[in-house]
Amino acid sequence: MASRMLRTVAVTCAVSLFSLSSALAADKVKVGTSGLALLWTFIDTGMKAGTWQKYDIDVERVALAGDAVMQQAMTSASVDFGFGSGPGMGYHSKGVPAIAVAAVAGPPYSFTIAVRPESPIKTVDDLKGKRIGVTTAGSMTQWLVRELSRQKGWGKGGIIDLPMGAPRTQLVAMKSGDLDGTVTTVETTAEYVAQNEARGVLQLGDLVKDFHTHVLFARTALIEKNPDLVARFLKGWFATVAYMKAHKDFAIKESAAAMKYSESSIAKAMDAQFQMLSDDGAWNPKAIDKISSSLVELGILEKEPPRNTLYTDRFVPVKP
Structure with missing residues (x-):
């Protein structure tokens, strides 16, 4: 009986030590x-x-x-x-x-340019000279806007990129007329569309392949x-x-x-x-x-x- 109890205790301790070592192994x-x-x-x-x-x-x-x-x-x-x-x-x-x-x-297939539902902007060419919101200065969203302007032959300032922070902040600025559009993600654009707050104009994945x-x-x-x-x-x-x-x-x-x-x-x-x-x-x-x-x-x-x-x-x- 005593030997059986000792074996049980030994097995329990071994299992506990194994579990402890496994937990400690995780970085x-x-x-x-x-x-x-x-x-x-x-x-x-x-x-x-x-x-x-x-x-x-x-x-x-x-x-x-x-x-x-x-x-x-x-x-x-x-x-x-x-x-x-x-x-x-x-x-x-x-x-x-x-x-x-x-x-x-x-x-960047996950990014789009979105505008207000009633915006006169219908095509990429309509973005020339427009104010487009980006996250921050020096961000990839800012570069995407500038790259689009460069590829269209409009020069660095052909589209005016404005660092505006978070997506909701940009949406508010777009609704007030301070922005003509915004660079945002596909899922955020889909949410805006479902709520009739914006619509997509361009998916940016085809802008730059490499x-x-x-x-x-x-x-x-x-x-x-x-x-x-x-x-x-x-x-x-x-x-x-x-x-x-x-x-x-x-x-x-x-x-x-x-x-x-x-x-x-x-x-x-x-x-x-x-x-x-x-x-x-x-x-x-x-x-x-x-x-x-x-x-x-x-x-x-x-x-x-x-x-x-x-x-x-x-x-x-x-x-x-």
Whole structure:
């Protein structure tokens, strides 16, 4: 009897120790996300789906207001990783102790230009000389407006881009007549359309084919001290992307709940997300060249930087 009790105690202790060691094995990481994007909800839903746990990662997401704020958080070590825009890659050359480690998304299919329902703007050509709201100065949304103007042959100021902050702030300014339109996401435009507050004029994914709309940053100290954690985080992220693509209904439901948007709006945006998402994080040299030139266009840098200061290919390949 005593020996049986001892065996039971031993087994219980072994199970407890195994559970404890498993819990201790998970690395807790803080991840900053730049602005409002459907894509960022995948980080949280990946925890619910268990994709991060397979790589012993426990993720805490920190929502931040734009690339500049996210890079400040990287500098202060408030976050370990950061999801931001392609133009955010220029901040490393300005002294931020973080560098891009993987391409997250390609052409900007998730962005549109929206206008008031009654606006006389019907086509792209009608945007010439109009005031279009963007998130912040030096942001990707600002660059998209300027790139559109450049491609149309209207010059840098052919469309007037005005940094106005959050989407709702831009919507209010549009309703009051202070803005003629806004650069916003597909899901936000779908919400506006459903509420008869705006309508889409142009999806920006076809504007520039070679581009990295979103990239993943890691603190350089983390790369140097714990490259295994960086590698596992990347595996966890791409496993999450694969899971969401394979379970679209789950992705729509969870993203809608997280963003407090209707499932119909998220459903309309999900295909655009899947179209632009990278499955392996590989770098596109043509996209890097385009981003490098955008840094000068946006005034982030005075001249184009050496390409090796924009990203590292230590963890993902470079496309031929």
